[in-house]
Amino acid sequence: MAIEERKYGAYLCKGCGIGAALNFEELAKVIRKDGKIQHIREHDVLCSPEGLAMIQEDLKPEGEGINCLLIAACSPRTKYQEFDFPNVLVERVNLRELVAWTQEPNHPETQALAEDYCRMGAARIKKADLPEPYQTECDKTILVVGGGVTGLTAALEAANNGYQVVLVEKEAQLGGYAAKLYKATPSSYPYTSLQDPPVHALIAEVQAHPLIRVLTNTTIVQSEGEPGLLDVTVNTNGTEETIRIGSVVLATGFRPYDATKLSHLGYGLSPDVVTNFEFEELAKKGKIVRPSDGKAPESVAFIQCAGSRDPEHLPYCSDFCCLTSLKQALYVRQSNPEATAMILYKDIRTPGQTELFYKEVQSDPGVMLTKAEVTGVELAPGAKLRVKAKDTLLGANVAFEADMVVLATGLVPTTLDDPILNLTYRQGPGLPETENVRQPMTIPLAMEDARGAAMKAIQALEHVAAGVAVHPRAWDETFPDPFMQRCTQCKRCTEECPFGAIDEDEKGTPYFKINRCRRCGTCMGACPERIINFNDFSVDIIGSMLKSLDVPEIEDEDDPEAPFRFIGLVCENDAYPALDAAGWHRLRLNPYIRFIPLRCLGSFNLVWVSDALSRGIDGMILLACKSGEDYQCHFAKGSELAEYRLSKLSETLDKLGLEADRVQLVTVQISDFDRLPKILDDFVARVREIGPNPFKEF
Amino acid sequence: MxxxxxxxxxxxxxxxxxxxxxxxxxxxxxxxxxxxxxxxxxxxxxxxxxxxxxxxxxxxxxxxxxxxxxxxxxxxxxxxxxxxxxxxxxxxxxxxxxxxxxAFPPMLARMVGDYRFLPLLIALPVVLLLLALKITGRLAIPEGDIVFSKMFPWYTIDIIFLGAAGFALFVFAQGVRRYWKDLNTSPWKVRLKGSLISHLIPTLVDIIKHDRFKKCETTFARSINHLMVFFGFVFLGLVTAWAFLKEWVFHQPGPYFIFSPIKLLAMVGTALLLYGIYQIIVARQANADKAGYGTYFDWQLIYVIVAVGVTGLGSWLFRLLGIKILAYPTYFLHLASVFFLFFYAPYTKLAHLVYRTVAMLYARMADRGF
Amino acid sequence: MNANDRKILVVGGGMSGLTAALEAAESGAQVIIAEKEPYLGGRVAQLHRYFPKLCPPTCGLEINFRRIRENPNITFYTMAEVTQVSGSAGNFDVTVTVRPRYVNDRCVACDACAQACPAWRSNDFNYGLDKTKAIYLPYDMAFPQKYVIDASACQEDCGQKCAEACQYDAIDLNMQPQTLNFQVGSIILAGGWDLYDISKVDYLGFGTVKNVITNMQMERLAASNGPTGGKILRPSDNQPPKKVAFVQCAGSRDENHLPYCSYICCMASLKQATYLREQDPEAEIYIFYIDLRTPGRYEQFMWKVRDDEGVKLIRGKVAKVEQEPGTDNVTVTAEDTLGGGKIKMTFDMVVLAVGMVPSTKAKPFPLPLSYTPEGFIIPELLPEGIVAVGTLKNPLDVMKSNEDATGAALKSLISLSRR
The missing domain is CATH 1.10.1060.10 (Alpha-helical ferredoxin)
Known part of the structure; x- marks a missing residue:
């Protein structure tokens, strides 16, 4: 909603040491002259009820009718409730944490810093506008892909909350692997006895639910569109159908690791070496017998981590196998009370209260366990198998003879084999994925996870319907609004969007699927034409802020206090709070840097560098989040993209005769307040070494 | 491999x-x-x-x-x-x-360890002693002053108890021989240091002083209680040996003067035995939650010792008090329980006296933690 | 339908409670959070880094705080405890008692009061490793950013001196406990966990042997906003430890203490080993464990630490921790159960991987609920309309608690919509 007739007011707070550190008369002059805001008021404690009353008075339409507020006080992260005025544009200028608490009081540079922050605030408020939500039609049907225990739970939870659900399963039966279980490990206190697999009750409930449409023998041919407006084409027994879907829960689960790759553990050596999945089938058929001769085994050896926790096979722990083997050891015992089960493990992993189940199973006289590294499985006389192991609790290399060997085989996510959804558009981390798609887990955990995924799917819908962003910028009503006439089809935005929210039409023109957009602004940073902007965040707004700075001339460049000027572009979620924390700790921050928070460093547009340098600013520091494998960027790739863009920049700078070191990116965590002073000082010292920006004179 | x-x-x-x-x-x-x-x-x-x-x-x-x-x-x-x-x-x-x-025969050992056979085990000495009474024609309560030899003359006692002890020693000897042989084969075979005798003496001193037992923390008191029972047995053993000597060498059978040194030693021995075993029972029950209640095997020995002590003390008291009708049966029970203790020694927990000594000797020679 | 239909009370403002509250609120419910501490964020706020990416938890919390700031559907109360509940699903009548903070909304967190305050208190946020003034900000990033007076530490003229130093009329020494009443449709329990009182495991020496610390103390020592400014120093002499032992299953998997596995301690110790190794490339780390439990993809993290030459993993439980005579060093005894015999080694510092206890163990919720003997809520037996989250049901890590909390928000919404 655009503000029709803008009336600006600047409110300066003198509390928290701001008043004592700055010359307010000078500050007011700057706001009036450079900021072009004439209505200026001061207060000793602006956030106090008295201070707020003063502002409220000015907001009245019958009075001053101010509707654009510049509040120069503390960090926007504090006193947010106090300085929140409906339908009024508010711009916070942080004179407390970034100035009064981190600079020498009444120093000329401190005053200059505060004045620059006021200039930037004024520049910003002139260009920003109130957000208007992006609303489109929105279908609220949820598609759940996968009819295993996770998919069933997710479908049921969503339907119980009143949503239409379409459940798609590629097999003829619902239930997935969970339905093939003979018994399930206990999922509730006292965790001592096996239970019936919970999946059967779930299937019945799902099938009886009026809001759930179950499609078995069904695969997904194609999905296109965006959340709220997805067109999913499914194929049921050869018949294709297109369904309008709001959001998707991907719960296609897992498949067992290919046991033929486990020949080192004897798979294929004898029919009596089986996987835990095969053993489960044997148990389900009734009495456990050896596949080779149909005799009941007297001894069964379980080899844990068959494939899992093995860099040659699966580089993770499959989570369920320890509990499963303990359960299957009980099958052995129940099937033949004279039989023994020997479990050879790397570590027994029965986390939380499932430890109680471990203890219960152990207490059975015929269940035996040891830590061991299995070194081989071979045939032994008398139709037996010999399992050899080292590093056992007996302190010696040992061999066990067994009638059967069960390999506790791990899990592989199904998404590894096949893309499942067959998306027609770019992919990104935009879908709520569940359970074994992300990582292996046990049934109870998978069910909890399914609820979470259903919740996320519902939220995605509701936020789309309301026209606001989802996590992490939930409730953000702004959205990228490209000025397409000037688009050159360079495709940087489509390539760089971390969420696959920008696609191309047949002619190669990008179009935005706002419902998939997380509002990080990466597209805005990517666009060389500067045509992608938000209502309150744009290339122009930041550019205007940069240009608003006062850049004094350098008289003596060797003077350590020569008034160099720098810009700091910082991640508003991590580096900016760290700056605030430095303020609370009263650390001294370098007075020559002016900080501008960005939604994400992904929105860093190279044009700002030329804007700044051409104005005579001496350098720019970017405080970004960790990128790479363990990235800490909330938008996954923002910091990485900023780094990438910077790498391109050095050539340009070289051509201009400017040194690449003038623009640097430093990784800063939110807890790094203590590192900041040195990081900033080092950067400033480096640029001072290079010397002032030669463009200053022009 | x-x-x-x-x-x-x-x-x-x-x-x-x-x-x-x-x-x-x-x-x-x-x-x-x-x-x-x-x-x-x-x-x-x-x-x-x-x-x-x-x-x-x-x-x-x-x-x-x-x-x-x-x-x-x-x-x-x-x-x-x-x-x-x-x-x-x-x-x-x-x-x-x-x-x-x-233990030999293993069958007997299994029976001793199984509570279901307890009546049978008790029946053996009882029947044996009754048989002795029957044969010697002394089934009735004797007339006159209470003198236990009127019921069981010394020769019957000696035959029965020397026989029992001899049997026990024989079984022990067999057991120790086999045990020592097993210890000296794989997987426990190690190079033993020094001679048997040079290690036996410090081992016995260690046992007599209960040095290792005293390292217990939770049940420290048990080592003291055990020491009391241990010395109770040692004293009573000395008394028995002395009585044996007197009878066979000096031909002076009992009973002895009440304040004779041997009688005093017997009294001290009995007191230590009974007090020690009482404390053991109390401590075991008090610690049961934390340290475990103990098995049938443990309690069997405890109660046999109690029986020996109580019937011994009882027959002495009843004799002094002149209560015939109680004194003779109590003495009978005393003999039965002593027989139980001796005869079954290789099968009951009492055998620990022998096997632990052997194992400790072995451990000392094998340099394991001594 | 009534007015409470879309109202949810979330008990506990830690990571799970915040997540549940935000997820529910972002789906349109009205949410009230009651947190017993003077700040939101709970245990997670005390961590130096957390999984899976080893980022500082304040970063995740910052996002959540921001979501709260921008969400009109959430109200929260700190220093607030639920004291009474009646009614049933759809119509719970809840009494919340708010302890006096003695500092009102005028507080600007300028720190003038703390500078003037004459009294000190043990810093519970840092697990007693240092002290704060009796009026204090719980930690530098505390949300809400508001000071609080510890009345038990602020005796005599302390309050007066604090009040005099405040230029903002923010200190109100006459503040009284407040009783609030809410009608809500559903309740989410997210009380979180406490660290087990490890001094009860006498052989581990906590409290009697110098330089034996808990894993949570280790987090505080490593945190830049902790008692040592992020430099890991051992408590007795503030020297950086060169050789450190981690004792796994300190209290956990032990039926004399906690019969369950606390889930996260293995990962925590592996993580803390990296703290030490980063600070001192010469540091030697020994981790004594029974079973290394690094489920799922955490396995790869374990490999990374295992392959570090400065870290040794020993399969054996430490059952003896003693002061080395004449020094501040600590001697631990364990057995290398893979045939290595007894190990007796001396370390500069020993970290106990202490397990977690559900907060309901010490303080059950004021409604008759079913608990395990260890105080965990049995979720199957909860009354309609009440949902328990995360570590109240089972020990979990932050990531799984968050997933659980998201699911709990949905369950709670369903219980509302069924009415």
Whole structure:
């Protein structure tokens, strides 16, 4: 909603040491002259009820009718409730944490810093506008892909909350692997006895639910569109159908690791070496017998981590196998009370209260366990198998003879084999994925996870319907609004969007699927034409802020206090709070840097560098989040993209005769307040070494 | 692999251990808390963790391990065991099985360890003594002053008890011979240092002083109680030996003057025995929650000792008081319980006296934690 | 339908409670959070870094705080405890008692009061490793950013001196406990966990042997906003430890203490090993464990630490921790159960991987609920309309608690919509 007739007011707070550190008369002059805001008021404690009353008075339409507020006080992260005025544009200028608490009081540079922050605030408020939500039609049907225990739970939870659900399963039966279980490990206190697999009750409930449409023998041919407006084409027994879907829960689960790759553990050596999945089938058929001769085994050896926790096979722990083997050891015992089960493990992993189940199973006289590294499985006389192991609790290399060997085989996510959804558009981390798609887990955990995924799917819908962003910028009503006439089809935005929210039409023109957009602004940073902007965040707004700075001339460049000027572009979620924390700790921050928070460093547009340098600013520091494998960027790739863009920049700078070191990116965590002073000082010292920006004179 | 051991788990043996009082053995998850809190456990291949594993798998050779005898059942392990697997109790069961293993005939050993055979075991001395009375024609309560030899003349006593003791010694000798042989073969065979005798003396001194037993923490008091019972037995043994000597060498059969040194020693011995065993019972019950209640095998010996002490004291008191009708039957029971103690010694927990001594001697010679 | 239909009370403002509250609120419910501490964020706020990416938890919390700031559907109360509940699903009548903070909304967190305050208190946020003034900000990033007076530490003229130093009329020494009443349709329990009182495990020496610390103390020592400014120093002499032992299953998997596995301690110790190794490339780390439990993809993290030459993993439980005579060093005894015999080693510092206890163990919720003997809520037996989250049901890590909390928000919404 655009503000029709803008009336600006600047409110300066003198509390928290701001008043004592700055010359307010000078500050007011700057706001009036450079900021072009004439209505200026001061207060000793602006956030106090008295201070707020003063502002409220000015907001009245019958009075001053101010509707654009510049509040120069503390960090926007504090006193947010106090300085929140409906339908009024508010711009916070942080004179407390970034100035009064981190600079020498009444120093000329401190005053200059505060004045620059006021200039930037004024520049910003002139260009920003109130957000208007992006609303489109929105279908609220949820598609759940996968009819295993996770998919069933997710479908049921969503339907119980009143949503239409379409459940798609590629097999003829619902239930997935969970339905093939003979018994399930206990999922509730006292965790001592096996239970019936919970999946059967779930299937019945799902099938009886009026809001759930179950499609078995069904695969997904194609999905296109965006959340709220997805067109999913499914194929049921050869018949294709297109369904309008709001959001998707991907719960296609897992498949067992290919046991033929486990020949080192004897798979294929004898029919009596089986996987835990095969053993489960044997148990389900009734009495456990050896596949080779149909005799009941007297001894069964379980080899844990068959494939899992093995860099040659699966580089993770499959989570369920320890509990499963303990359960299957009980099958052995129940099937033949004279039989023994020997479990050879790397570590027994029965986390939380499932430890109680471990203890219960152990207490059975015929269940035996040891830590061991299995070194081989071979045939032994008398139709037996010999399992050899080292590093056992007996302190010696040992061999066990067994009638059967069960390999506790791990899990592989199904998404590894096949893309499942067959998306027609770019992919990104935009879908709520569940359970074994992300990582292996046990049934109870998978069910909890399914609820979470259903919740996320519902939220995605509701936020789309309301026209606001989802996590992490939930409730953000702004959205990228490209000025397409000037688009050159360079495709940087489509390539760089971390969420696959920008696609191309047949002619190669990008179009935005706002419902998939997380509002990080990466597209805005990517666009060389500067045509992608938000209502309150744009290339122009930041550019205007940069240009608003006062850049004094350098008289003596060797003077350590020569008034160099720098810009700091910082991640508003991590580096900016760290700056605030430095303020609370009263650390001294370098007075020559002016900080501008960005939604994400992904929105860093190279044009700002030329804007700044051409104005005579001496350098720019970017405080970004960790990128790479363990990235800490909330938008996954923002910091990485900023780094990438910077790498391109050095050539340009070289051509201009400017040194690449003038623009640097430093990784800063939110807890790094203590590192900041040195990081900033080092950067400033480096640029001072290079010397002032030669463009200053022009 | 050359040094590979083929493991053959034995479910039946596991079940036996569990039935004999090691019902919690399976709960052990091999954390080693037991081996670390134990003050008696040596640095290399410490017990009782590995014995717990062997017990869980039913590896029968564990009963031949000398380490199970180095354990004095302080129960520090049981107190701290995070799983309630009660290693102290399990090792006690293994020791019982060791006694069984080396006792001859094994059948008798199994019977002694099984509460269902207790009446039968008691019946043996009772019948034997009744038979002796029948043969000598003394089934009635004798007339006149109470003199126990009127009921059992010395020769009957000597025949029966020397016979019983001789039997026990023979069985022990067989057992120790086999045990020592097993200890000196794999897997426990180590290079023994020094001569048997040079190590036997310090071993016995250690036993007499209860030096190792005193390292117990939770059940420290038990070492003192055990010491009392131990010296009770030593004193009473001296008294018996003295009486034997008097009878056979000096031909001066009892009863003795009440304040004669030998009588005083007997009284002190009885007092130590009874007080010690009483304290053992009290302490065991008080510690039962933490340290375990003990097995049938434990309590059998405790009650036999109680029976010996109480009937001994009773027959003496009743004799002094002149209550014939109580004195003679009590004396009969005293003899029956002493017979029980002697005759079954190789099969009851009393056999620990012998096997622990052997194992400690071996451990000393093998340089294990001494 | 009534007015409470879309109202949810979330008990506990830690990571799970915040997540549940935000997820529910972002789906349109009205949410009230009651947190007993003077700040939101709970245990997670005390961590130096957390999984899976080893980022500082304040970063995740910052996002959540921001979501709260921008969400009109959430109200929260700190220092607030639920004291009474009646009614049933759809119509719970809840009494919340708010302890006096003695500092009102005028507080600007300028720190003038703390500078003037004459009294000190043990810093519970840092697990007693240092002290704060009796009026204090719980930690630098505390949300809400508001000071609080510890009345038990602020005796005599302390309050007066604090009040005099405040230029903003923010200190109100006459503040009284407040009783609030709410009608809500559903309740989410997210009380979180406490660290087990490890001094009860006498052989581990906590409280009696110098330089034996808990894993949570280690987090505080490593945190830049902790008592040592992020430099890991041992408590007795403030020297950086060169050789450190981690004792796994300190209290956990032990039926004399906590019969369950606390889930996260293995990962925590592996993580803390990296703290030490980063600060001192010469540091030697020994981790004594029974079973290394690094589920799922955490396995790869374990490999990374295992392959570090400065870290040694020993399969054996430490059951003896003693002061080395004449020094501040600590001697630990364990057995290398893979045939290595007893190990007796001396370390500069020992970290106990202490397990977690559900907060309901010490303080059950004021409604008759079913608990395990260890105080965990049995979720199957909860009354309609009440949902328990995360570590109240089972020990969990932050990531899984969050997933659980998201699911709990949905369950709670369903219980509302069924009415």
């Amino acid at each position: 050359a040094d590979e051991i083929l493991i053959k788990p034995d479910l039946q043996f596991v079940k036996r251990i569990m039935a004999a009082g090691g019902q919690d053995a399976k709960k052990c998850y091999q954390c080693d808390t037991c081996s670390v809190v134990c003050n008696l456990s040596p640095e290399t291949s410490p017990f009782p963790r590995k014995e717990m594993l062997q017990a869980q798998w039913g590896l029968k050779e564990v009963v031949k391990s000398p380490d199970i005898w180095l354990c004095h059942q302080c129960s520090d392990c049981t107190v701290y065991c995070p799983r309630g697997a009660k290693p102290g109790e399990v090792l006690a069961v293994l020791r019982q099985m060791c006694i069984e293993e080396y």
